[in-house]
Amino acid sequence: MTITAAYTDLYQLTMAQVYFKTKPDGHAVFDYYYRNNPFKGGYGIFAGLEDILNILENLHFTSSDITYLEQHGFELEFLNYLKTFRFNGNIYACAEGDVVFPNRPILQVEANIIEAQIIETCLLNILNFQTLIATKASRIKHVAKNSLLLDMGFRRAHATGAYYATRAAAIGGFNSTSNVKAAADYNIPCSGTMAHAFIQSYDNELQAFRDFARWRPNKCVLLIDTYNTLKSGLPNAITVAKEMEARGQQLFAVRLDSGDLAYLAKQTRQILDAANLQYVQIVASNQLDEFVIKSIKEQAAPIDIFGVGTNLVTGKPDAALDGVYKLTEFNGEPRIKLSENQVKVTLPHKKQVFRLVDDQNMFYGADAITLHSETTISEMVHPFDPAKRLQIGSCNLEPLLQPVMLNGRKTKPPMSVADIANYSAARLAQLPEEFKRFQNPHQYKIGLSTQLKESRDYLMTKHK
Ligand SMILES: Nc1ncnc2c1ncn2[C@@H]1O[C@H](COP(=O)(O)OP(=O)(O)OP(=O)(O)O)[C@@H](O)[C@H]1O
Numbered sequence: 222m223t224i225t226a227a228y229t230d231l232y233q234l235t236m237a238q239v240y241f242k243t244k245p246d247g248h249a250v251f252d253y254y255y256r257n258n259p260f261k262g263g264y265g266i267f268a269g270l271e272d273i274l275n276i277l278e279n280l281h282f283t284s285s286d287i288t289y290l291e292q293h294g295f296e297l298e299f300l301n302y303l304k305t306f307r308f309n310g311n312i313y314a315c316a317e318g319d320v321v322f323p324n325r326p327i328l329q330v331e332a333n334i335i336e337a338q339i340i341e342t343c344l345l346n347i348l349n350f351q352t353l354i355a356t357k358a359s360r361i362k363h364v365a366k367n368s369l370l371l372d373m374g375f376r377r378a379h380a381t382g383a384y385y386a387t388r389a390a391a392i393g394g395f396n397s398t399s400n401v402k403a404a405a406d407y408n409i410p411c412s413g414t415m416a417h418a419f420i421q422s423y424d425n426e427l428q429a430f431r432d433f434a435r436w437r438p439n440k441c442v443l444l445i446d447t448y449n450t451l452k453s454g455l456p457n458a459i460t461v462a463k464e465m466e467a468r469g470q471q472l473f474a475v476r477l478d479s480g481d482l483a484y485l486a487k488q489t490r491q492i493l494d495a496a497n498l499q500y501v502q503i504v505a506s507n508q509l510d511e512f513v514i515k516s517i518k519e520q521a522a523p524i525d526i527f528g529v530g531t532n533l534v535t536g537k538p539d540a541a542l543d544g545v546y547k548l549t550e551f552n553g554e555p556r557i558k559l560s561e562n563q564v565k566v567t568l569p570h571k572k573q574v575f576r577l578v579d580d581q582n583m584f585y586g587a588d589a590i591t592l593h594s595e596t597t598i599s600e601m602v603h604p605f606d607p608a609k610r611l612q613i614g615s616c617n618l619e620p621l622l623q624p625v626m627l628n629g630r631k632t633k634p635p636m637s638v639a640d641i642a643n644y645s646a647a648r649l650a651q652l653p654e655e656f657k658r659f660q661n662p663h664q665y666k667i668g669l670s671t672q673l674k675e676s677r678d679y680l681m682t683k684h685k
Pocket residue numbers: 478479480481482483484506507508509513516517520
C-alpha cells in the first residue's frame with residue numbers, strides 16, 4: 222500500500238471541506254503528545270519522525286483517491302482543491318530517538334488548518350506505533366545489556382505494521398532483524414537462523430545440519446531443540462562444528478527455542494567449551510520480553526543473542542500508545558479544550574519545551590513548557606498546584622522543539638536508523654536510573670512558565 226493523502230479518517234476531510242468553505246486561510250497550531258508512558262514505564266522513545274516527514278513532503282491525492290471521494294458527496298470546488306493539495310506547513314519536533322514524557326508536546330504542526338487537519342490521522346498512525354515499539358525495544362535493550370537483540374516479529378505483527386516495527390525496534394536498540402524488506406529499505410542489519418521445518422524435512426537431524434552448514438557456512442546458526450536439545454541437537458551441532466573446522470570454517474551459533482532457557486544455555490555453554498568450541502555463540506528465543514530476559518540475565522545464563530518476536534512488534538501488553546493531536550492556536554489566538562479530568566485540559570499556544578540538564582549532563586527530572594516566544598525560563602510552576610514551584614537555577618536548558626520542516630520541506634538531511642539509535646542510546650544514558658526501573662518508576666515532572674499558566678488559567682475560566 223502506498224501512503225497517499227487519502228490515508229486519513231473521513232471526518233478529517235468532512236471538516237476540511239467546511240474549513241475550505243468558511244475559513245480557507247485559517248492558520249492552526251496543533252500539538253502531538255501522549256498522555257501515559259507505555260508499559261507503565263518511566264519514559265518513551267520518540268520514533269517515526271523521519272517517516273512522517275518523508276510522507277508529508279510527497280503527500281498528494283491520486284486521481285483514484287479523488288474519484289473515490291466523489292462518491293462521498295464532496296463538492297466540486299473542494300475536490301478540485303484536493304487535486305492540487307500539498308502540505309506546506311511547518312513542523313517543530315524533538316529529535317527522533319529522544320527520550321520523551323507524557324503531556325508535553327513532542328511535535329507541533331503549524332499550517333493552514335485544512336492541511337493540518339488532513340494530516341492528523343497519518344501522523345498519529347505513524348508516530349504512535351513507532352514510539353510504542355521503540356519504547357518496548359529500549360526496555361528490552363536495557364535488560365539485555367551486552368547481549369545482542371534480533372527482531373523476529375514479522376510473522377506475528379499486525380500485518381504491515383511489521384515494517385515500521387522493525388525500524389522502531391532498531392531505534393530502540395535492536396541489532397538486527399529477520400525482516401528482509403524493512404532491513405533493505407532502512408539499511409538495518411538483516412540476520413536469521415533456521416526453522417524446525419527444515420530439520421523435520423530430513424529423516425535425521427545430523428544430515429539437516431550438515432546440508433545447512435554446507436550452503437550457509439557464514440553466520441551458520443543451528444536450531445537444536447527439534448527433538449532433544451542436550452541429547453541430540455547439541456551433539457549433532459558439535460559434530461557439524463568440527464566438520465566445519467576441518468574445512469576452515471566456524472559454526473556461528475546454536476539456537477535454543479524451548480524449555481528452561483537459562484538451564485539449557487548453561488549446559489550448552491559448558492558442553493561447547495569442553496569441546497573447544499568457545500567461539501560458538503548461543504541464541505535463545507521463545508516468547509521473550511523484557512521481564513523474561515531480565516530474569517534470564519539474573520540467572521546468569523550465557524546467552525549471546527536474544528531473538529524476540531511477538532512481544533516486541535505488538536507492543537504487548539499495551540495495545541497502543543495514547544498519542545493525541547490537539548489544536549492549541551488558531552489565527553494567532555490561543556485555544557483550549559476543557560475536561561473534567563485536569564490532566565486532559567490542553568495547553569494553549571504555540572510552545573517550546575525546555576529540558577533541564579544538570580552540571581553532570583544528566584536529565585534533571587523535569588521539562589519546562591513555555592510560550593514559543595519565551596526564549597528562557599527561570600521559574601516553573603506545577604500545572605495545577607500553584608504552591609509547587611521550581612527555581613531552575615544552574616540547570617542548562619535545552620529547547621527540544623526544533624524546526625524539522627518549513628513550508629513543507631525538510632530542514633535537515635535524513636539520519637540513518639543507526640545514527641538515530643546511537644543518539645537514542647546516548648540520550649537514555651542521560652536519564653537517571655530511577656526513571657528506567659520497571660516497578661513504580663519515578664515520574665518525570667512537568668512545569669509551566671508563569672505566562673503560559675496564566676493564559677491557560679484565563680481560558681479555563683473564560684470557557685467554564
Ligand atoms: N530460565 C527461564 N527463566 C524465566 N523464564 C523462562 C526461562 N526459560 C524459559 N522461560 C520462558 O518461559 C516460557 C516457557 O514457555 P512454555 O511453557 O510454552 O514452554 P516451552 O518450552 O515453550 O514448551 P514447548 O516445548 O511447548 O515449546 C517462555 O515464555 C520462555 O521464554
